[in-house]
Amino acid sequence: MKRWISVVAVLVLVLAACTGGTTEDTTATTAGDTTVPDTTEGDTTSTTAAETPDTTGAPAGEADGTIIIGTTDTIASLDPADAYAIHDWELLKNINEGLLRWRPGELELTTGLAEEMPEVSEDGLVYTVRMREGVQFSDGTELTAEMYAEQLNRLLTIGPDCPNGVANALATPFLESIEALDSSTLQFTLTRPVAYFPQLLATAAFLPAHPDTFPADECVTFPEAPVHGTGPWYITEYTQGEQTVLEPNPNYTGELQPQVDRIIIRYFSDPQTMALAVQNGDIDIAWRILGAELVSELEGAEGLTIGAIEGGSIRYLILNYAIEPMDDINVRKAVASAIDRDEIVDVVYGGQVEPLYSMVPPGFIGATEIFDEMYQSPDLDAARAYLAESGYDENNPLELELWYPPEHYGAATADWMQLIEQQLEATGVIDVTLQPQEWSTYVTALTGGEAYPGGVLGWFFDFPDSSNYLEPFVFNGGLGTMVTSPEGEPINDQAAQLVDLLNEASVEQDEDARAALYEEIQEIYADLVVTLPIYFETEHVVPRDGVSGSDEYASPETLNIGPNLEFYYSVLSEN
Amino acid sequence: MSPLALIFLIIGIPALIGLAYIFVRGSAGLRRYILTRIGLLIPMVFILASLVFFVMRVLPGDPVRSSLGPKGSAETVARMREQLGLDDPLIVQYGRFLGDIVTLDFGNSLTGGRRPIIDEMSERFPATLELVIPAAGLALLIGIVGGTLAAARRKRPFDYALRLYSVVIYSIPVFWLGLIFQLVFGVRLGWTPIAGRIDPVIATTLERTTNILWLDAIITGNWAALWSSLSHLVLPVVTLGLILSGVFLRLTRVNVIETLQMEYIGAARARGIRERIVVGSHALKNAIIPVITLLGLQVAILLAGAVLTETVFSWPGMGQYLVQRISSRDYTAVQSVITMFAMLVALISLAVDIVYSLVDPRVRY
Numbered sequence: 001m002k003r004w005i006s007v008v009a010v011l012v013l014v015l016a017a018c019t020g021g022t023t024e025d026t027t028a029t030t031a032g033d034t035t036v037p038d039t040t041e042g043d044t045t046s047t048t049a050a051e052t053p054d055t056t057g058a059p060a061g062e063a064d065g066t067i068i069i070g071t072t073d074t075i076a077s078l079d080p081a082d083a084y085a086i087h088d089w090e091l092l093k094n095i096n097e098g099l100l101r102w103r104p105g106e107l108e109l110t111t112g113l114a115e116e117m118p119e120v121s122e123d124g125l126v127y128t129v130r131m132r133e134g135v136q137f138s139d140g141t142e143l144t145a146e147m148y149a150e151q152l153n154r155l156l157t158i159g160p161d162c163p164n165g166v167a168n169a170l171a172t173p174f175l176e177s178i179e180a181l182d183s184s185t186l187q188f189t190l191t192r193p194v195a196y197f198p199q200l201l202a203t204a205a206f207l208p209a210h211p212d213t214f215p216a217d218e219c220v221t222f223p224e225a226p227v228h229g230t231g232p233w234y235i236t237e238y239t240q241g242e243q244t245v246l247e248p249n250p251n252y253t254g255e256l257q258p259q260v261d262r263i264i265i266r267y268f269s270d271p272q273t274m275a276l277a278v279q280n281g282d283i284d285i286a287w288r289i290l291g292a293e294l295v296s297e298l299e300g301a302e303g304l305t306i307g308a309i310e311g312g313s314i315r316y317l318i319l320n321y322a323i324e325p326m327d328d329i330n331v332r333k334a335v336a337s338a339i340d341r342d343e344i345v346d347v348v349y350g351g352q353v354e355p356l357y358s359m360v361p362p363g364f365i366g367a368t369e370i371f372d373e374m375y376q377s378p379d380l381d382a383a384r385a386y387l388a389e390s391g392y393d394e395n396n397p398l399e400l401e402l403w404y405p406p407e408h409y410g411a412a413t414a415d416w417m418q419l420i421e422q423q424l425e426a427t428g429v430i431d432v433t434l435q436p437q438e439w440s441t442y443v444t445a446l447t448g449g450e451a452y453p454g455g456v457l458g459w460f461f462d463f464p465d466s467s468n469y470l471e472p473f474v475f476n477g478g479l480g481t482m483v484t485s486p487e488g489e490p491i492n493d494q495a496a497q498l499v500d501l502l503n504e505a506s507v508e509q510d511e512d513a514r515a516a517l518y519e520e521i522q523e524i525y526a527d528l529v530v531t532l533p534i535y536f537e538t539e540h541v542v543p544r545d546g547v548s549g550s551d552e553y554a555s556p557e558t559l560n561i562g563p564n565l566e567f568y569y570s571v572l573s574e575n
Numbered sequence: 576m577s578p579l580a581l582i583f584l585i586i587g588i589p590a591l592i593g594l595a596y597i598f599v600r601g602s603a604g605l606r607r608y609i610l611t612r613i614g615l616l617i618p619m620v621f622i623l624a625s626l627v628f629f630v631m632r633v634l635p636g637d638p639v640r641s642s643l644g645p646k647g648s649a650e651t652v653a654r655m656r657e658q659l660g661l662d663d664p665l666i667v668q669y670g671r672f673l674g675d676i677v678t679l680d681f682g683n684s685l686t687g688g689r690r691p692i693i694d695e696m697s698e699r700f701p702a703t704l705e706l707v708i709p710a711a712g713l714a715l716l717i718g719i720v721g722g723t724l725a726a727a728r729r730k731r732p733f734d735y736a737l738r739l740y741s742v743v744i745y746s747i748p749v750f751w752l753g754l755i756f757q758l759v760f761g762v763r764l765g766w767t768p769i770a771g772r773i774d775p776v777i778a779t780t781l782e783r784t785t786n787i788l789w790l791d792a793i794i795t796g797n798w799a800a801l802w803s804s805l806s807h808l809v810l811p812v813v814t815l816g817l818i819l820s821g822v823f824l825r826l827t828r829v830n831v832i833e834t835l836q837m838e839y840i841g842a843a844r845a846r847g848i849r850e851r852i853v854v855g856s857h858a859l860k861n862a863i864i865p866v867i868t869l870l871g872l873q874v875a876i877l878l879a880g881a882v883l884t885e886t887v888f889s890w891p892g893m894g895q896y897l898v899q900r901i902s903s904r905d906y907t908a909v910q911s912v913i914t915m916f917a918m919l920v921a922l923i924s925l926a927v928d929i930v931y932s933l934v935d936p937r938v939r940y
Contacts, residue, residue: 068775074899076687222690241698242772262779268889269899270887273769276757276761276769282769439641440636440904444640448649476648
């Protein structure tokens with residue numbers, strides 16, 4: 001036996017001696033045999049690796065300007081013509097810069113690759129944008145308008161057949177063509193005027209993809225690293241489920257210059273583990289998705305700051321106009337009157353979310369609190385009065401079925417649905433039955449509009465504009481509200497008025513006029529109780545001491561992450 | 576060459592050579608037994624794969640709707656179902672699935688970018704191996720040593736303590752034990768990292784060949800990576816190993832106690848052989864045989880335990896992959912992983928049976 005152990009030990013040593021390269025060699029291999037200029041202190045990396053073995057999970061980034069960000073998200077696609085998840089967009093927007101982008105921490109658009117904001121034709125159908133001169137990808141390839149147009153056309157041509165298959169929805173309904181007028185001028189022709197088209201231009205779907213990595217006729221969800229872009233960073237390597245490494249783009253000349261040598265995104269399968277990792281110093285920042293309970297646990301922990309971002313993610317009830325008893329407006333108004341949002345916020349979430357009184361969250365154009373003004377809920381007397389108009393009373397109670405997915409939006413969904421059940425039953429005239437259902441079955445049935453009278457749904461905008469919080473719930477079946485038919489036919493005159501106003505607002509170029517239109521729309525929307533907004537979420541970012549955002553932009557306390565949840569890694573610095 | 580292929584070569588070639596040797600040198604009965612077991616593997620895998628295929632489709636849920644959520648229009652859903660072949664008749668899908676298994680191709684996953692499943696397994700299987708092999712070793716070590724010592728000190732406080740340990744440790748949920756270890760050894764004491772396979776910065780310096788990180792670190796002479804990967808292994812391996820050790824400990828203890836009552840042990844003691852040698856050598860050799868059988872049976876439990884351990888420690892292995900894909904109703908990925916697990920369990924059981932016959936000369940096939 002001893003002889004065997006000796007033989008194995010000698011073999012291991014010989015193997016190590018024969019193949020053991022220096023760590024510098026290893027780093028070079030990792031970076032890949034590309035033309036990427038190595039300006040990222042590869043030697044420092046090697047030295048760190050060789051000299052500081054990690055025994056306790058001490059902050060790994062301290063030695064060489066590396067910031068490690070934890071997330072429970074995963075990469076679903078890195079192709080701009082395909083990507084549609086929040087984390088994918090976050091990565092894409094850090095490695096690419098589009099024509100327009102949002103200022104860090106705000107909902108205000110600014111120029112990215114564009115020299116100035118787009119010129120719009122009088123009929124609102126043609127947008128002309130001039131690009132900055134000399135824009136290069138991180139591998140040195142120059143970006144021309146012709147190349148940009150060709151890449152954006154991928155969204156229209158191959159986008160629908162990509163694995164995720166929905167990013168093209170940000171272009172196909174509105175976009176007729178994309179052309180390069182010369183090497184630095186792009187022209188977008190729309191099928192109809194779209195007032196929020198500049199917002200669409202700032203989404204990840206309109207980012208320029210590298211033509212060598214993303215060919216015109218093929219969707220490449222997981223390209224080989226390095227993944228080059230025109231933004232402040234490029235991806236040097238990524239391993240699914242483990243980590244993504246970003247280093248500064250040496251050719252980037254824009255405003256968002258990186259402040260550190262490297263960003264590493266580390267993936268966790270469990271938010272609890274991520275919370276422990278940030279406490280332990282294994283990561284520098286805990287980012288999405290920390291639930292309210294974990295945030296409460298982290299409050300007061302030494303060396304951590306909790307940044308709360310009132311994000312654009314909302315929760316609401318879909319009430320189906322095509323199924324009894326929700327086809328009765330009195331029933332809808334009674335439900336709207338009986339629900340106590342404050343109780344949900346306080347009891348279930350300990351104040352970590354905010355009550356929502358319109359589908360359009362605060363801060364968006366024309367946002368109001370119309371449900372509060374109109375129903376002043378909880379008002380049980382009003383609820384009983386509405387129900388009495390439809391013949392319901394203690395002897396003839398309304399029987400109501402409400403559905404929810406117990407796992408998809410977190411365990412708290414069941415808690416607040418039970419609270420809603422209690423609130424509705426407190427009227428004495430409503431008998432609620434709660435029905436849990438597995439997510440994929442649930443979402444098909446609810447949004448199909450043929451199965452459930454009511455159920456919970458969540459929404460996060462595709463682009464930060466009020467239209468994106470209203471149109472999906474009205475047009476073409478409205479995701480199961482059935483306030484219009486799947487073909488788009490409104491159920492009554494009020495619904496028809498709602499459709500007309502939404503169409504009018506979507507083409508209105510004057511911002512004040514748009515805001516006024518959305519105020520009017522929300523009033524009709526609330527009167528019809530198309531959906532019932534409940535609360536909007538607060539996202540949390542938890543950096544360790546020594547990592548900070550930029551004072552040049554809004555919300556440095558949340559690392560300049562604004563309500564659109566755009567996280568620009570370039571604002572991060574170590575101090 | 577993918578890490579998966581490389582690992583199969585590293586494990587498979589010696590296993591095949593060993594099998595060939597046993598086949599040639601073994602008795603006719605053993606040869607017949609091996610052939611029968613290999614022959615039975617095929618219907619077993621077929622039945623299990625078929626079962627998984629149909630159960631996945633009977634369960635509520637749909638991979639397309641699950642990934643698209645409320646934002647996918649009816650046209651998008653229909654288009655994707657067609658692209659993925661989900662609107663084909665069930666029998667066509669079943670035939671395609673069986674064809675994929677026969678060619679060991681497994682097809683493409685339905686969600687997460689529709690990558691070839693063999694590539695995804697290739698990335699993740701080494702991580703699971705890296706976890707379960709030392710965990711099994713630790714469980715055996717604790718079980719055999721603890722069980723033997725408990726038997727030797729029967730009905731003494733040490734014996735009672737170990738028996739209590741074996742019951743308690745077996746009944747603790749693995750995720751709870753993992754969480755406690757993370758809190759105590761990671762956060763409070765700061766002795767170990769609490770999640771992942773390697774320090775993220777050091778990971779950027781490591782060239783991966785087998786994707787078993789400590790092995791790659793040795794191959795490339797990256798000692799910082801070796802240290803980091805080993806330190807990251809500590810908590811998940813100890814968690815999984817401890818959970819499994821209870822059952823080995825109890826079995827070893829019972830068998831050693833039974834063996835110690837046999838006549839040849841009495842004879843050995845009468846000859847004046849020291850008690851340590853009587854227990855550790857004479858008794859343990861015979862007592863360990865049922866433990867080896869149990870090891871084969873425990874492989875399935877080990878893999879099931881790995882699913883939870885990988886989730887708690889954010890360990891990007893097959894278990895974590897399986898959990899993610901079950902929740903997104905990725906039929907092909909789930910079918911493929913379970914089929915692969917089944918083949919693995921069957922092959923290890925076969926190997927254990929063969930080893931059993933070598934360890935115990937009384938066994939005849």
